[in-house]
Amino acid sequence: MKNGFTLIEILVVISIFAVIGVLSTRAIMLSIQGSKKGSSSVTARENLSYSLAVIERLLRNANQISSCTSSKITYLDEGGVSGSFSCVAPGGSGYIASGSARLTSTEVAVTSCLISCDLTSEPPSATIDTTVKDVDTAGTKEGTQISVSSKILLRTY
Secondary structure: OOOOOOHHHHHHHHHHHHHHHHHHHHHHHHHHHHHHHHHHHHHHHHHHHHHHHHHHHHHHOOOEEEEEOOOEEEEEOOOOOEEEEEEEOOOOOEEEEEOOEEOOOOOEEEEEEEEEEEOOOOOOEEEEEEEEEEOOOOOOOOOOEEEEEEEEEOOOO
16 A cells, blocks of 8 residues: 555645635735725825815915916915915926925826805815825725815904
8 A cells, every 4th residue: 555645636736725825815915005095195185184284274374365367376374475385287287386395295296276265254264175196006906096175264353
């Protein structure tokens, strides 16, 4: 009597290990992709939150809004100094700027930005609708987009 394995037994074992290897590799790849997407979402949200916080703080304390277009708002601060916020080249690699300084980092792109003002209401207000996308989306099928709408009331007392 010979002890050993037949060729069929060895092929079955190899096939089982191959299937387990493929399934575990797929699970690891999905986990890594989910992690990258989560990190991408955090980056986009932090950039958008920071830029809107700066805009809200400065506009809330402004004396008046001088001019308002769909992509730029100019205001006079409490000291009478003129300042502005603008959406620069939304769509491709756009960003939000304060004067000439960039508020959003190069890690995100502003894909949509619309500024609207209501200067007739009391107090005057500005509404900013913004969508940003993380530009470093390698490994994810689509980039993470975050959209925020913020209405800012001026404290004109």
